[in-house]
Amino acid sequence: MIGVGSMGGAILAGLRDPEVRIERPIAVTTRSAASAAAFAGSPDVVAHAAETDPEANRRAVRGAAVVVLGVKPWMVVDAVREIAGELAPGAIVVSVAAGIPCAAIEAELPEGTPVVRAMPNTPSQIGLGVTGIAAGAAAGSAEISVVRRLFETVGEVLEVRESQINDVAAVSGSGPAYLYLYAEEMLAAAERRGFDPAQARTLVQQTIRGAAELWAASGEEPAELRRRVTSPKGTTEQAVLVLQDADWGGLFDRALAANVRRSEELEAGA
Ligand SMILES: NC(=O)C1=CN([C@@H]2O[C@H](COP(=O)(O)OP(=O)(O)OC[C@H]3O[C@@H](n4cnc5c(N)ncnc54)[C@H](O)[C@@H]3O)[C@@H](O)[C@H]2O)C=CC1
Numbered sequence: 001m002i003g004v005g006s007m008g009g010a011i012l013a014g015l016r017d018p019e020v021r022i023e024r025p026i027a028v029t030t031r032s033a034a035s036a037a038a039f040a041g042s043p044d045v046v047a048h049a050a051e052t053d054p055e056a057n058r059r060a061v062r063g064a065a066v067v068v069l070g071v072k073p074w075m076v077v078d079a080v081r082e083i084a085g086e087l088a089p090g091a092i093v094v095s096v097a098a099g100i101p102c103a104a105i106e107a108e109l110p111e112g113t114p115v116v117r118a119m120p121n122t123p124s125q126i127g128l129g130v131t132g133i134a135a136g137a138a139a140g141s142a143e144i145s146v147v148r149r150l151f152e153t154v155g156e157v158l159e160v161r162e163s164q165i166n167d168v169a170a171v172s173g174s175g176p177a178y179l180y181l182y183a184e185e186m187l188a189a190a191e192r193r194g195f196d197p198a199q200a201r202t203l204v205q206q207t208i209r210g211a212a213e214l215w216a217a218s219g220e221e222p223a224e225l226r227r228r229v230t231s232p233k234g235t236t237e238q239a240v241l242v243l244q245d246a247d248w249g250g251l252f253d254r255a256l257a258a259n260v261r262r263s264e265e266l267e268a269g270a
């Protein structure tokens with residue numbers, strides 16, 4: 001894994017679960033020596049720091065069957081150039097970067113190198129991620145199946161066309177941020193109504209968790225679950241009317257469109 005920050009680190013945490021059957025140690029690279037040092041003494045991870053070892057990324061990919069690129073989008077092409085000469089025959093290159101097409105990665109690699117784009121999310125850290133995967137030109141069903149299994153170790157996987165990856169990023173890649181924004185605002189509103197921070201946290205966190213679990217466990221549609229909370233002429237109805245006044249449909253359309261627009265800017269090299 002080249003780069004184990006928020007996203008790469010979340011995938012790595014999921015993969016480090018002792019239940020996961022994967023060849024160990026997992027070779028990772030970080031930018032700083034301090035980040036690499038955090039793995040010192042871990043039997044399952046070997047970390048190399050790019051800042052102190054110019055060979056770090058090349059060293060890490062030698063002999064690897066799968067290389068996951070977890071650096072920022074604008075660093076991906078440089079990282080690929082760096083490792084291109086070191087890849088083992090048949091190695092699969094997986095990029096989780098927003099807005100970097102497979103073709104841009106393939107262009108830096110030996111002809112026929114299988115490249116797969118993946119769009120995971122941070123709940124991968126606790127095995128509850130969801131990842132969209134899309135094959136590049138030289139990745140066939142065998143490579144897709146390897147990458148599917150890799151991301152299935154940290155959650156659910158949906159295979160999509162590469163043209164849909166930006167939309168996956170807008171919905172689920174960034175999705176946890178939208179929910180945390182909701183949580184932040186609910187916490188603040190609860191505190192403004194007189195709860196202390198610990199009380200607000202109990203009320204808000206358990207409500208989000210309970211509602212999500214109930215949705216998954218019941219098999220019901222959210223609209224039906226909402227109906228069951230919303231007694232006619234009751235209290236919920238009044239709050240929902242206020243919220244619906246804000247045109248959530250339009251708001252989400254605009255938010256997702258802005259997200260996709262940013263992926264397109266990254267694609268264009270902005
Ligand atoms: N954060 C998220 O929720 C998601 C992020 N992504 C993608 O994941 C990628 C990484 O994003 P984050 O994890 O958020 O960023 P981050 O900044 O937390 O992680 C990037 C990591 O790359 C390392 N790095 C920098 N230069 C390096 C080098 N020369 N060699 C090796 N490692 C180096 C840094 O030390 C850092 O740990 C991005 O391309 C982003 O589009 C995709 C889905 C979700």
Ligand SMILES: O=C(O)[C@@H]1CCC=N1
Pocket residue numbers: 098169173174
């Ligand atoms: O914000 C970003 O660019 C990345 C891609 C999806 C989630 N985080």
